[in-house]
Amino acid sequence: MNNLWIYKQLIGCMFVFNRILTDKKQYLDLLLLADEQEDMIDRYLERGDMWALDHDGVKAVCVVCNEGDGILEIKNLAVAPTSQRKGYGKAMIGFIIKWYDGYVRLRVGTGDSPLTIPFYKSCGFKEAGRIPGFFTDNYDHPIIEGGVLLKDMVILERLI
Numbered sequence: 816m817n818n819l820w821i822y823k824q825l826i827g828c829m830f831v832f833n834r835i836l837t838d839k840k841q842y843l844d845l846l847l848l849a850d851e852q853e854d855m856i857d858r859y860l861e862r863g864d865m866w867a868l869d870h871d872g873v874k875a876v877c878v879v880c881n882e883g884d885g886i887l888e889i890k891n892l893a894v895a896p897t898s899q900r901k902g903y904g905k906a907m908i909g910f911i912i913k914w915y916d917g918y919v920r921l922r923v924g925t926g927d928s929p930l931t932i933p934f935y936k937s938c939g940f941k942e943a944g945r946i947p948g949f950f951t952d953n954y955d956h957p958i959i960e961g962g963v964l965l966k967d968m969v970i971l972e973r974l975i
């Protein structure tokens with residue numbers, strides 16, 4: 816691991832963000848929380864930058880890809896189940912925005928889920944489009960989140 820960066824939040828918590836360069840699948844259990852099908856993760860894991868948030872152990876991981884034209888896309892963001900709703904997800908977004916200063920837009924594609932859309936909106940993202948049937952067409956099993964069957968991919972964006 817290198818590119819260690821320490822991000823001191825305004826509230827005073829110290830989180831360490833480690834860039835994961837090798838053996839990215841050591842965090843497969845976390846990655847699968849955000850993207851249930853391993854062969855879909857394989858589509859972006861190697862070309863993406865992977866970050867792990869450490870705060871007395873790894874609490875969250877994120878994979879971001881450079882999509883060109885100043886656009887950075889979050890392909891996977893997952894917080895360990897027992898650590899959710901403690902601000903780690905938002906801290907990861909805050910870190911990404913600071914680290915990738917100079918890019919123009921941060922994008923994420925996610926399911927139309929009552930668990931994730933409010934999270935991204937609380938981080939300043941706005942809906943920018945949809946890919947109809949993305950989840951039903953590309954995954955080998957139905958994906959149900961928060962009691963909702965995911966069909967379309969919702970594209971959300973914010974400025975960096």
Ligand SMILES: CC(C)(COP(=O)(O)OP(=O)(O)OC[C@H]1O[C@@H](n2cnc3c(N)ncnc32)[C@H](O)[C@@H]1OP(=O)(O)O)[C@@H](O)C(=O)NCCC(=O)NCCS
Nearest residue numbers: 848849892893894899900901902903904905930933934937
């Ligand atoms: C979605 C996820 C990344 C959010 O991370 P988190 O650390 O739990 O979220 P935070 O504590 O930073 O939440 C920040 C704000 O987002 C909103 N939010 C987060 N989770 C929410 C939920 N389940 N329902 C409604 N609002 C939510 C709230 O406004 C929250 O602020 P509050 O707790 O003060 O009310 C995390 O729950 C997760 O890993 N889920 C499973 C994987 C996944 O679905 N990833 C996203 C797809 S890429």
